[in-house]
Amino acid sequence: MISTRTVPAIILLCMIYLGINPCTFGQSPNKDSLMMRKIFDVALTKGSAYTNLYTLCKKAPARLSGSANAAKAVELTYGMIQLVADTAWLQETMVPHWERGEAEKSYVKLGGKKISLNICALGGSVATPEKGITADVVEVGSIDELKKLDDNQVKGKIVFINQPMDAKFIDTFHAYGGCAGIRVRGADEAAAKGAVAVVIRSLTLSNDDFPHTGVMIYKTDQKIPAAALSTNDANKLSDLLKENKDLDLYLKMNCQNFPDEKSYNVMGEIKGSVYPDEIIVIGGHLDSWDNSEGAHDDGAGCIQSIDVLHIFKELGLKPKRTIRCVMFMNEENGAKGADTYALTAKNKGEKHIVAIESDRGGFAPRGFSVEGNEPIQTQCFNKLLAWKPLFAPYLVHIFVIGGSGVDVSRLKDQNVALLGFIPDSQRYFDVHHAAADNFKNVNKRELELGSASIAALVWLFSEYGLN
């Protein structure tokens, strides 16, 4: 028997659970709130995300474009999406193929003793010569500082760009945005002054021993090796240089570019029951860097996209508009999959109304950002603001105009509302593009709440469209 004293507490808990404000009890909760509650319930109790992510991370880690593991990831997720979509298919795309080769080596010598440094090649870099590079180091705090140096201060040396991400930004993506240039453009800037290689401080706010890779781009033919040091070793090297101006840095990298490979975007959809030609895309990217399981980046986004269809299927929901899950290949170093997807959509005359990307990790959901050509951007933003109260019980509260994602942004000129899923950003750059991006660093509930938030928004778009 339930004691009479516990009855009010139980009623209150039930109301909280249903997202009903006890102060407005008596009003009938509307259909949208009830549907959202069902979506969250399924995600939290019968979701597919966590087990699917485990499978992807363990069976196809390090799935860089063009690799055998990327092909394995295509096969695995094609199997997963077939279980929940009306139709599933592969979309062929050519992708670059770069390999790290044997692990990098780097050290400085001090008093005859070698001090090893944790380093990794940046994606796309050329290798060092067979015997490695040994050279003096010139440390700068930014590309601007590098530009101010005379060429003879740089010529023949290794440029060390030791620019920390700014911890004061609340959204860590802003801190990343302020630093990413050293990774993408560092080699070109250093080469322009005659440097023989560039090493950067890893792009993370954490002090640890993981080197963080990521794409770099050569815009000239003067290609020099480019690598990232772990933040702890960037600090160490900087300290050593203060005491030993003439310190030599040794660097050996074995990376190599290969001819482009054939690969695939993996796709599946549930056809809309009323407006089948209006397409809502939800997606993430299937490729990952080669030094991790790619759990947060972006296994999570792919698996959440599959989970959206899974949740619809579990609930027996027939969306009015077509919901398409797209797992893009090659976001990390080319976005060739996204280019292929957008071009095909254009050529076929498909009508995309909304494209949502999940590529900021499987952390607790905080909101969504939207961008697009006007009037679509404003139109969509107003929709989001109108729906914001529906998300409040789920603690999803950020609805802003802002960047969406690399893959869906390719659809911009087709007048699509482009949305980015915003999870909590605090831990993302601890793992981003580093060996720490593995399954055990994903929290089951955070991942599932993300799935549910995305599925809820997809459901609202599928019911009400953009107009």
Added chain:
Amino acid sequence: MISTRTVPAIILLCMIYLGINPCTFGQSPNKDSLMMRKIFDVALTKGSAYTNLYTLCKKAPARLSGSANAAKAVELTYGMIQLVADTAWLQETMVPHWERGEAEKSYVKLGGKKISLNICALGGSVATPEKGITADVVEVGSIDELKKLDDNQVKGKIVFINQPMDAKFIDTFHAYGGCAGIRVRGADEAAAKGAVAVVIRSLTLSNDDFPHTGVMIYKTDQKIPAAALSTNDANKLSDLLKENKDLDLYLKMNCQNFPDEKSYNVMGEIKGSVYPDEIIVIGGHLDSWDNSEGAHDDGAGCIQSIDVLHIFKELGLKPKRTIRCVMFMNEENGAKGADTYALTAKNKGEKHIVAIESDRGGFAPRGFSVEGNEPIQTQCFNKLLAWKPLFAPYLVHIFVIGGSGVDVSRLKDQNVALLGFIPDSQRYFDVHHAAADNFKNVNKRELELGSASIAALVWLFSEYGLN
């Protein structure tokens, strides 16, 4: 040189960083926003929280009331608070002293083979007899189910309460609240029907191998041993029982109660410059369970409370009202420190206006809840709502009427506004009262953002009071 193309982006980043809405640029940002920005900057770049927490966790883990490590924690935090407070002192309090003794053992025998189970005594439990207990098991899904059984179905058996926390609650504390009774009252309820021991499913939403302890209370003299199984082993035992109704469970526990010990609350304050008699308390609890480092529960809350004074000191802020940091002893199994604190405050005729507790982990800040006698509760809640926009740039968005914390709630009859700091709750019960509650599971930025949020609110109260 900064290229002209990057200038707009830099200006935008600076505005975002300052919490200035680019759309309202031109208006002068107000003094409160600017002060909050300074507080967050200090917490994120010169905060004391992370290193202090490391020290506390590594030098005084397992600091259950009455233990040598609890005394060590008093000494350590007294040293820390002296560095940042105008005045620091210890407040004597008697506390219970319970020890787990040698690690517990539990197994079932199946086909002559022992299957070990991960188990731990609940805090306050009596031991088993020297040779342990071997008995049949009766599994129930709740205390209500147990109450419905006939006594002869329970007599001489071990009651196994296998009630999972409900994953559907978004706030995991609601799920915990719905289950905590099995831990606190399970032994009494089972003993009332003649059981020889009770084992419960650990109170966590995670499926793992950690048994989670926590306080249990005997209200009768019929004291039977009480323990918690890890969720994985609760599932395993439940599965085994389905196939083998007569399965015997072996249980050996070595815990013991000792006479009360003398201990201390650790305190320090910055005297108010205008209203020194109006006291704002910020606190956490210094004791932890004996099976972990007590990192989230509640090392984080203590260290954040110290960090509030540290941040004021770093900024050279002179609060108008007195800010007192209190690290309460014995929240986990008695709250004797809180009782002593509240009684002393009453006897001294101290005027507390606000008391804030941080005891829900060092996770990303989401908001604050408030409770108190009327009209104080409404008065304080209205203040919070007025200040809510100031917190928006820091993604702190939940301001509600609700429970505060065990320790500060002791001040309720002194007409104090009682506040609970609300961090994100998703990962809390993964580590709560279990071996996983260690320093490495605390994220530096999440911890620091919590400190900053609390310091910002303390600053607002110190400037504007409650009226």
